[in-house]
Amino acid sequence: MNTLRQKTAQNLVRSVWVAGMLLSTGCSKSEDDPAAGGTSTAGYLAGRVTDSQGKPLPGATVLADNTLLYNSHLETSSDANGNYRIKMPNGRYRAIAEIRKSYNGKDYRLSLKPDNTAAFAGSDGAVRNFQWVLTGEHPDQSGLHYGGEVTLDMDILSELYDVENIEFTFAPVGPLIDGSAGKTLKLKSGEPHSDSYGRLVDVPIGRYKITAVHQPTGRVVQVKNKNGTYAADGSVTLDFYGENAPWACFNCMILEYKERQ
Template identity: 50%
Template sequence: MFISYFSRTLIIAACLCVGASACTTPDNENPSPDKPGGQAGYLTGKVTDPSGKGLPKATIYIDNTVFKGRGSETTSAADGSYKIAVVPGLGQWVAKAYILKAYNGRVYKLMLDPENDDSFTQEEKPVRNFRWKLQGRMPDLSLNLYYGGAAELYKDPNEEEMQDSENIEFTFQPDGPLIDGSQGKTLKLRGGKAGTQNRNRLVDIPIGRYKITAVYLPTGKALQVKDAWNDDPYQNSMIADFHGTEESYRANQMGIAFRQ
C-alpha cells in the first residue's frame, strides 16, 4: 500500500507540473508585443506611430541574407502587432517594414525605423519592433538615406552668381498638418558645401506641404523660387508638396529652382 500511495503522489505531482506548464505555455508561445520574448518558428514584433501608438496596416517583410527572395510578408494588426513564419534551416534573415500613407492627394511609401536591425535566425525566437519616424538617418550608414524627404536645389541656368548654395537659406513653413497629422514647425535649411554628399540638396525634411522662401545670406537679399520640375513662373514664395509613389524615381522628393 505504501508503494501504491507513493506512486499516486508522484503521478499527482507530475500532473500538477504539467498543468502549470500548460498554463504558462500560451504566454511563451504567443508573447505580448509589448513584452520581451519571441515565439519559436516566427518573427514577432510591434509597429508604432510617431506618438508611440500601435500602427495598423504596416507591411513587414523578411528576406534571407543568402537565398534572396525566399522571405514572406504580412501586415500589422489593429494594435500594431505582427507575426511572420520563418523558414527553418536557411540561416540568417533580415526584417524591414513600411507604410503607404495617403496625404494631400498623393500616396507615400515610408520606410519604418527598426528598433534592432541585426540579422537573425529562425532558432532565436526573434523579435523586431518598428516605429514610424518623420526624420532621422536610416540605419545603413553606407547609404545617404533619411526618413524625411529631400529637396533638390537648382540654380537658374541664366544666373551667373550664387555658386555657393550653402549660403542660401531656405525657409520651410508648414502649410497645414504634416503627413502624420502633427502641426510641424518652421525650418531654416541650407544646402551642403561643395564636395560634400548633400551638395545642392536639403535632406531629412518631415513630409508635408510647405510654403518655401529663400534668402542669399551674404547680401540678405530675398530670392525668387519655383518648382524646378514644372513650368510654373518664379515667385517670391512657393507652395510645394513632395512627390509620392506616382513618380518612383522622385518619391519623397521635390525640386526647388532659385534666382535673384
C-alpha cells in the same frame, strides 16, 4: 549648376531597395500565428509597430527577408493593436517594414525604423519592433534618411553660384504626413564637395510654403517647382513627390531658384 543628372545615389538606392523588397514576385504571405505580440518564441518573428507618437500603427507591411536567397521572403501586416507575428522557416533573415500613406492627393511609401537591424535565424525567432519616424538616418543604410530630400536646381538665367549661402525657409501648411503639427525650418545646402551640396536632406514630409534669401547680400531668392513658374512674391507652396514622382527620385522635391530682379 545643379541639374537632374545630380539625382543622388541615395534616392536610387532607396527606390531599388524598397521596390526589390516589397514589390518582387518571390514573396509569400506568412502563416501567422493567431497570437500576436512582441514576445519572441522559437521559430517566430514578432513585434509591434507604432506611429511617431508611440500609438499602435495598424496595416504596416512587415517583411522577413532571407539574407542568403535572392527574392525569397515572407510578409505580413500589423493588426489593429500594431502587433504582428510570422511563423519562420529555416534560414537567416532580417526584418524591414513600411507603410503606405495618402497625403494631399499623393501616395507615399515610407520605411519604418527598426529597434534592431541584426539578422536572425528563423529557427530561433526574434523580436523586431518598428516605429514611424519623420526624420533621422537609416541605422543600416548610411546616407539614407526617413525624411524627404530637396534638390536645389539653379535656374539657367541665375548667377547665384553659391547655393550654400542661400537660406531656405520651409513653413508648414497644415499638418505633416503623420498628422502632427510641423514647425518652420530654416535650411541650407551643404558646402561644396560635401555629400549634401546642392541638397536639403531629411526634411519631414509635408506641405510647405518655401521662401529663400541670399544671406551675403540679403537679396530675396525666387523659388519654384521644377518646370513651374515663379510667383510674384518669389515663394512657392509644394508637397513632396511620393512614389510616383516624375523625376528619378523617391519622396523628393526639386526646387529651381534664381535671384529676384
